[in-house]
Amino acid sequence: MTSAGANASPGRIELRDVAVSFPVGLDERLVALDGVDLVVEPGELVALIGPNGSGKSTLLRVIGGLLAPDRGEALLDGRPIAGSDAKVGLVFQEPRLLPWRTTEANVAYPLELAGRPAPEIHGRVADLLRSMRLEAAADQIPSQLSGGMRQRAALARTLALEPAVLLLDEPFSALDELTRERLNLELLELTERTRTTVVLVTHSVQEAIFLADRVVVLSARPGRVAAEILVELPRPRSLGDLDAAVVTETARAIRAHLAEPDTTEAAA
Amino acid sequence: MPSRIHARHLAAIAAALALALVACGPPSGASPSAGRGTLKVGLGFLPSVQFAQFYLAQQAGYYREAGLEVTFENKIDPDLVTLVGQGALDIGVADGTSVVPAVSQGIPIKYITTIYGTYPSIVFAKASSGIASAADLEGKKIGIPGKYGSSWIMLQALLSSAGLSPDDVTIVAYPDFGQGVAVQADAVDAATGFANNEPVQLELSGTEAVVLHVDDIVPLPGPGLIVGQTALEAKHDAIAEFRNATLRAMQVIAADPSRGLEAAIVAVPELASDRPTQLAILEATIATWAPPGGGPDDYGAIDQAGWQATVDLLVTLGLVPNPVSLDRLVEEIGVMPA
Amino acid sequence: MTVIPAFRHAPTGIPGFLAAALTFGAFVLGWKALVVVGGYPPFILPPPEQVAARFVSAWADGTILPHALRTLFEVALGFGVGAGLALVTGYALARLPLAERLLSPYLVAAQATPILALAPLLALWFGPGLTAKIVICALIVFFPVAIATMVGVRAVDARLLELARSLRATRWQIVTTLEVPAALPAIFGGLRVGVTLAVVGAIVGEWAGADRGLGLLVNLARGALFDIPLMFATLLTIALLGIGLYGLVVLVERALVRPR
Numbered sequence: 001m002t003s004a005g006a007n008a009s010p011g012r013i014e015l016r017d018v019a020v021s022f023p024v025g026l027d028e029r030l031v032a033l034d035g036v037d038l039v040v041e042p043g044e045l046v047a048l049i050g051p052n053g054s055g056k057s058t059l060l061r062v063i064g065g066l067l068a069p070d071r072g073e074a075l076l077d078g079r080p081i082a083g084s085d086a087k088v089g090l091v092f093q094e095p096r097l098l099p100w101r102t103t104e105a106n107v108a109y110p111l112e113l114a115g116r117p118a119p120e121i122h123g124r125v126a127d128l129l130r131s132m133r134l135e136a137a138a139d140q141i142p143s144q145l146s147g148g149m150r151q152r153a154a155l156a157r158t159l160a161l162e163p164a165v166l167l168l169d170e171p172f173s174a175l176d177e178l179t180r181e182r183l184n185l186e187l188l189e190l191t192e193r194t195r196t197t198v199v200l201v202t203h204s205v206q207e208a209i210f211l212a213d214r215v216v217v218l219s220a221r222p223g224r225v226a227a228e229i230l231v232e233l234p235r236p237r238s239l240g241d242l243d244a245a246v247v248t249e250t251a252r253a254i255r256a257h258l259a260e261p262d263t264t265e266a267a268a
Numbered sequence: 269m270p271s272r273i274h275a276r277h278l279a280a281i282a283a284a285l286a287l288a289l290v291a292c293g294p295p296s297g298a299s300p301s302a303g304r305g306t307l308k309v310g311l312g313f314l315p316s317v318q319f320a321q322f323y324l325a326q327q328a329g330y331y332r333e334a335g336l337e338v339t340f341e342n343k344i345d346p347d348l349v350t351l352v353g354q355g356a357l358d359i360g361v362a363d364g365t366s367v368v369p370a371v372s373q374g375i376p377i378k379y380i381t382t383i384y385g386t387y388p389s390i391v392f393a394k395a396s397s398g399i400a401s402a403a404d405l406e407g408k409k410i411g412i413p414g415k416y417g418s419s420w421i422m423l424q425a426l427l428s429s430a431g432l433s434p435d436d437v438t439i440v441a442y443p444d445f446g447q448g449v450a451v452q453a454d455a456v457d458a459a460t461g462f463a464n465n466e467p468v469q470l471e472l473s474g475t476e477a478v479v480l481h482v483d484d485i486v487p488l489p490g491p492g493l494i495v496g497q498t499a500l501e502a503k504h505d506a507i508a509e510f511r512n513a514t515l516r517a518m519q520v521i522a523a524d525p526s527r528g529l530e531a532a533i534v535a536v537p538e539l540a541s542d543r544p545t546q547l548a549i550l551e552a553t554i555a556t557w558a559p560p561g562g563g564p565d566d567y568g569a570i571d572q573a574g575w576q577a578t579v580d581l582l583v584t585l586g587l588v589p590n591p592v593s594l595d596r597l598v599e600e601i602g603v604m605p606a
Numbered sequence: 607m608t609v610i611p612a613f614r615h616a617p618t619g620i621p622g623f624l625a626a627a628l629t630f631g632a633f634v635l636g637w638k639a640l641v642v643v644g645g646y647p648p649f650i651l652p653p654p655e656q657v658a659a660r661f662v663s664a665w666a667d668g669t670i671l672p673h674a675l676r677t678l679f680e681v682a683l684g685f686g687v688g689a690g691l692a693l694v695t696g697y698a699l700a701r702l703p704l705a706e707r708l709l710s711p712y713l714v715a716a717q718a719t720p721i722l723a724l725a726p727l728l729a730l731w732f733g734p735g736l737t738a739k740i741v742i743c744a745l746i747v748f749f750p751v752a753i754a755t756m757v758g759v760r761a762v763d764a765r766l767l768e769l770a771r772s773l774r775a776t777r778w779q780i781v782t783t784l785e786v787p788a789a790l791p792a793i794f795g796g797l798r799v800g801v802t803l804a805v806v807g808a809i810v811g812e813w814a815g816a817d818r819g820l821g822l823l824v825n826l827a828r829g830a831l832f833d834i835p836l837m838f839a840t841l842l843t844i845a846l847l848g849i850g851l852y853g854l855v856v857l858v859e860r861a862l863v864r865p866r
Contacts, residue, residue: 064772065772066768066771066772083774084771084772084773084774086774090769090772092765092768092769094765096763096765096766096768096769098766098783098784098787098788099788099866100787100788100863100864100865100866101864109773109783110773112783113770113773113774113775113779113783114773114774141864141865141866142866143865143866344829345829346828346829346830346832349832350649350650353647353649354647354649354650366830366832369830369831369832369833370649370832372832373649373831373832373833373834374647374648374649375647375649375832376647414815414817414822415817416825416826416829416830417829417830441734441815441817442734442815443729443734443814443815443816444726444729444730444734444815587830587831589833
C-alpha cells in the first residue's frame with residue numbers, strides 16, 4: 001500500500017491549466033490542449049470523450065507521464081508527474097503484446113522489468129490469468145489469440161503491478177460489439193472490486209455512460225474541457241441499466257456538447 | 269508440414285539445370301589455330317626480357333622465313349600446361365618438373381626442346397653469410413614462396429644431396445615473392461629464387477651473392493617448349509621449324525645480347541626505362557640457356573639421363589601418382605642447323 | 607452448398623527432401639552428359655564418378671583433412687570477429703542517427719571494393735599467417751550482418767518501445783527484452799548470408815598466400831600436382847563446408863528465434 005501524506009490519497013489526479021503543443025513544419029506549432037483543468041478522485045471512473053483531434057490521447061499521455069505539458073501542472077497524489085510511474089498503468093488501443101512471448105510471459109513482462117523474484121512473478125501471473133479467464137491461452141503466442149483475448153491479456157499485463165490508476169486509450173474500439181460489451185462488463189467488475197482510479201478515453205457515448213461516474217467532454221482542437229456530466233446510475237451496474245431513461249438524457253446532454261462548435265456557429 | 273513438390277515442377281527444374289550446365293560448360297578444346305603454318309604460342313605470365321629470343325625471331329623474320337605465322341599469348345604456368353594439353357595453344361613454355369606430374373595425371377603433352385639448359389631455380393645468399401654449399405644450409409632460415417612448384421622441388425633435391433631434409437632448416441614463406449628482399453634485409457639467411465632475378469638484383473644493389481645450383485645433384489630439366497599430342501601429330505613439321513628458328517635466335521643473342529635487348533624493348537616498350545638492369549637480367553638468362561659446361565652449340569638438347577633421374581626424384585616426392593616412361597615425356601624433334 | 611474449387615492440384619506430391627535428392631541426381635546426370643557429349647578429357651572436366659572417387663580417396667588418405675580444418679578455423683574465427691563487430695555496429699547505426707550519417711559512406715565503399723583486390727594488400731600488411739585470413743573473412747562478413755542488424759533493430763515497432771518505456775524499462779532491458787528478440791529474424795538473415803560469404807573470404811585470403819587451407823589446395827591441385835579430380839574434390843569440400851555452416855546457423859536460429 002502507498003504511504004499517504006496528510007492530503008494525498010492513492011490515485012488522485014489533478015490537472016491545472018495543462019497546455020500541450022507539438023512542432024509542425026519549421027515554425028508552426030499545433031496546439032493539442034489549451035488549458036485543461038481536471039480532477040479525478042481516487043476510485044473514480046472518468047470517461048474522456050470528444051471529437052477527433054480534441055487531444056484525448058494527448059491528455060492521457062500527460063497523466064501517464066509520457067508527455068510533459070508546456071504549461072500548467074499535472075499532479076498525482078499531490079506530486080508532479082515526471083515520467084511514467086509504477087502507480088499508473090496504461091492500456092493502449094492496440095494490445096501491444098510482444099509477439100514472440102506467450103500470454104503468460106507477456107503478462108509477466110512488467111514484473112520482470114521491475115526485477116521481482118521469479119516465484120512472486122509466477123504466482124501473480126497465475127492469479128491474473130485466472131481473473132481475466134486467460135488460463136487456456138497461457139502458452140499461446142499473440143498470433144494465436146483472438147482480438148478480444150489479446151486485449152484482455154494487455155489488460156492483465158497492466159494490472160500486474162497493481163496500479164492505483166488505470167489509463168485506457170480506446171481499449172476496445174478495435175473489437176466487435178459483442179466482445180466489447182463483454183470486456184466493458186469485465187472492466188466494470190474489476191474496477192468496482194479494486195477501487196482503482198480509472199480514466200478511459202472513448203468515442204462511444206454509450207460506453208462512456210455505461211462505465212463512468214463522470215463524463216468529461218473535450219472541445220475540438222485546441223482541446224479544453226467543454227463540459228463535465230455526471231452519470232446518475234447506481235453501482236454495481238449491469239447491462240440492463242442501459243435501458244434506463246436517465247441514460248438517454250445523459251446521452252443527449254453529452255451529444256449536445258460534442259456538437260457544440262456547429263451550434264455556436266449556427267447561433268452566431 | 270512437409271513441402272510437396274510435384275513431378276512436373278521437378279522435371280522443369282531438372283531441364284533448366286541441364287540447360288544451364290550445357291550453356292556454361294567449358295569450351296570443348298578451343299579451336300586450334302587453322303592451317304599447318306599457323307602457331308599459337310604461350311609464353312610465361314608477363315612479357316619480359318627473358319623471352320627475347322621469341323621477340324627477335326618474330327621481328328627478324330626467322331619464323332616467316334620458315335613459312336610460319338606465329339602469335340604469342342601470356343599465361344601462367346599451370347594454365348599453359350592445360351591449354352597446350354587441350355589444344356587451345358600449339359606450343360607453350362613450361363618447366364620440365366611440371367611436365368612429369370602433368371603427364372602422370374593424363375595430360376597429353378610432350379617436352380620437345382630445352383630452353384633453359386641450366387636449371388634456373390636456385391638458392392642464393394649474401395656471400396658474407398658464409399654459405400658455400402648445400403651442407404651449409406643446415407639450421408638456417410630459408411625464404412621460399414611456398415611449399416610447391418619448381419623452387420620447392422629444387423630445394424628438397426638440394427638439401428637431400430647434403431643428407432638434409434626440410435626439417436633441418438627453418439622455412440619462411442613469402443607468398444608475395446618477397447624472399448629476395450628478405451635476404452637483402454637479413455630477415456633470412458638464404459632464399460630460393462631464379463638465377464636471372466634475385467641474385468642479379470642483389471649484385472646490382474652492391475652486395476656480392478653466392479648461388480647454389482641443383483644441376484650437380486640432379487640435372488632437373490628447366491623450362492622448355494611443350495607441345496600437345498594432337499598438335500604434334502597435325503603440325504609436326506611446323507613445330508620443328510619453330511624450334512629451329514627459336515634456337516637460331518638464341519644463338520644470335522648469345523653472340524650479341526644487345527640485339528636481344530632491343531627486340532625485347534620493341535615488344536615491351538616499358539623495358540626501355542631501365543636498360544642496364546634489363547641487360548643484366550638478359551645476360552644472366554643467356555648464361556642459363558646452356559647446360560652446365562656447355563655453350564650455344566648445345567642449346568635445346570634434352571638430357572635423357574637427367575630426365576630419368578628427375579622422374580625418380582619426383583616419385584620419391586610423391587608427385588607421380590601413375591608411372592610414366594620417358595617416351596611419354598620427351599620427344600626430340602628438328603635438327604639444330606649447322 | 608459446397609464450393610468446388612476452380613483449380614486443383616493432382617494429389618500426387620513429392621516430399622521436400624526427396625525432391626532435393628532428385629534435383630541433385632539430375633544435376634549429376636547433367637554433368638555426366640556434359641562430359642560425354644562434349645568429349646572433355648578428365649584434366650579439363652572430370653566426370654562425376656571420378657570426382658567422387660577422388661573425393662573419397664583424398665579424405666581417406668588424409669590429403670584434404672588438414673587443409674579443411676585450417677579453412678574451417680579461419681572461417682569460424684573470421685565470422686565470429688566480423689559478426690560480433692557487425693552486431694554492435696548495426697545497433698549503433700540503428701539507434702544513433704549521427705553514426706549512420708558518418709559511417710555509411712565508408713561502409714558502402716569498403717563493401718564495394720572487391721575483396722579479391724584487397725586481399726593481397728591485407729596479406730602484405732598482416733603477413734602470411736592466420737591474421738590476414740581472419741581480417742579478410744571479418745571484412746566480408748561485416749557489411750551484411752551490420753546492415754541486417756540495423757534494419758532489424760530499426761524495424762522494432764515504435765509502439766512496443768513506447769510500452770517498454772511506459773513500464774520504466776532501462777536501456778539495457780529494452781535492448782535485451784525487446785530490441786534483440788524483435789530483430790533476431792532479420793539478424794539471422796544477415797548471419798546466414800554472412801557465414802557463406804565467410805567461406806569465400808577464407809578461400810580468397812588463402813589465394814593471397816597461405817601454407818595450408820582448401821584455397822591453397824585448389825591451387826596446388828591445379829598448378830603443382832595437375833590433379834584436376836582433386837581440384838574438383840576440393841571445390842566440392844568447400845561447397846559442403848559452406849552448406850554445413852549455413853545449416854548450423856539455421857539450427858541455431860531455430861533454437862533461438864521464437865515463433866511470432
